[in-house]
Amino acid sequence: MDPRSEVLLRQAELFAGPLLLAGLPADDLLGQLPAARGWSWQAGEHAQLAARFAERLSFGVAPDAAPFETAVLFLPKSRELTDYLLQALAARLPGKLLYLVGEKRGGIERAAKQLAAFGSPRKLDSARHCQLWQVRVEQAPAAPELPALARRYTLELADGPLEVVTLPGVFSHGRLDVGTELLLAHLDGLKSGRLLDFGCGAGVLGAVLKRRYPAAEVVMLDVDAFAVASSRLTLAANGLQAQVIAGDGIDAAPDHLDAIVSNPPFHSGVHTDYQASERLFARAASHLRPHGELRIVANSFLKYPPLIERHLGACRTLAEANGFRIYAASRA
Numbered sequence: 001m002d003p004r005s006e007v008l009l010r011q012a013e014l015f016a017g018p019l020l021l022a023g024l025p026a027d028d029l030l031g032q033l034p035a036a037r038g039w040s041w042q043a044g045e046h047a048q049l050a051a052r053f054a055e056r057l058s059f060g061v062a063p064d065a066a067p068f069e070t071a072v073l074f075l076p077k078s079r080e081l082t083d084y085l086l087q088a089l090a091a092r093l094p095g096k097l098l099y100l101v102g103e104k105r106g107g108i109e110r111a112a113k114q115l116a117a118f119g120s121p122r123k124l125d126s127a128r129h130c131q132l133w134q135v136r137v138e139q140a141p142a143a144p145e146l147p148a149l150a151r152r153y154t155l156e157l158a159d160g161p162l163e164v165v166t167l168p169g170v171f172s173h174g175r176l177d178v179g180t181e182l183l184l185a186h187l188d189g190l191k192s193g194r195l196l197d198f199g200c201g202a203g204v205l206g207a208v209l210k211r212r213y214p215a216a217e218v219v220m221l222d223v224d225a226f227a228v229a230s231s232r233l234t235l236a237a238n239g240l241q242a243q244v245i246a247g248d249g250i251d252a253a254p255d256h257l258d259a260i261v262s263n264p265p266f267h268s269g270v271h272t273d274y275q276a277s278e279r280l281f282a283r284a285a286s287h288l289r290p291h292g293e294l295r296i297v298a299n300s301f302l303k304y305p306p307l308i309e310r311h312l313g314a315c316r317t318l319a320e321a322n323g324f325r326i327y328a329a330s331r332a
């Protein structure tokens with residue numbers, strides 16, 4: 001059981017009625033709270049929960065229409081995303097109770113101050129390195145408009161400007177990542193066909209790929225519903241078309257790819273996590289066509305080449321700058 005769920009279950013009587021668990025972990029909490037529903041924006045956790053509780057779950061960037069009498073938000077990493085999620089929940093709970101639970105090292109103490117926009121927050125419990133906070137929603141906000149919270153920036157590229165639209169909580173919100181910038185400068189010579197942007201975030205790599213290789217079928221994949229929504233906004237802002245998929249890891253991607261392009265993840269929520277990248281290297285060959293290529297950017301200190309060579313073949317370093325490297329490897 002996730003420690004945040006354990007903290008909730010110490011006061012299970014508060015959570016016995018129709019409750020929405022927003023951003024819940026993939027554990028047995030829904031099993032312990034039979035009147036609760038879950039809302040997830042993380043495709044992997046959603047899939048694990050759906051195996052047991054499909055009819056009590058929703059996935060996406062906003063709570064679905066099913067009614068709830070109270071809600072618990074599991075604190076996400078981003079302050080702006082927390083703001084949006086709290087507003088989305090508080091808008092549905094005028095006069096009712098809203099809870100926030102999170103790890104101390106995830107910044108729960110500071111985040112609890114964000115509850116003050118709706119009433120007077122109070123700390124209910126502190127245990128398992130987590131805290132549980134409560135507020136009665138005295139001032140209910142209007143439901144937030146997510147596209148209005150997007151940050152937009154323009155990249156001046158050789159073939160014209162590209163507008164990037166990032167939503168709260170999405171990687172490199174409002175600015176281009178240094179690693180991604182290096183990869184953008186090394187997208188030449190890919191075989192046009194079916195191209196994957198793995199871990200697409202706001203969709204900058206996928207959008208550039210579609211513009212560089214207009215005949216290609218571009219697929220973009222991310223585990224996070226807010227990244228998927230951002231990528232769709234970025235494509236639309238530039239009049240581009242690509243398939244955008246919410247899914248957990250390379251196994252959710254299609255086969256017969258000519259190239260996989262990625263600034264691969266090494267975080268999951270507040271924790272460092274190489275699992276998705278290691279799995280990408282291990283499974284890339286089975287998603288690539290013969291001679292298909294994996295091309296990634298990574299921090300120079302990450303020991304990715306031996307992993308890539310173990311599964312795919314010789315790993316070349318195409319470029320190095322500002323602490324990042326571009327690696328390329330092709331399957332036989």
Ligand SMILES: C[S@@+](CC[C@H](N)C(=O)[O-])C[C@H]1O[C@@H](n2cnc3c(N)ncnc32)[C@H](O)[C@@H]1O
Nearest residue numbers: 171180199200201222223224248249263265276
């Ligand atoms: C380093 S960011 C790169 C984002 C974007 N491609 C860019 O360059 O700005 C990595 C992305 O991988 C996504 N991600 C993390 N774990 C994933 C998983 N298991 N499956 C798919 N995507 C994942 C994250 O949500 C994040 O958007």
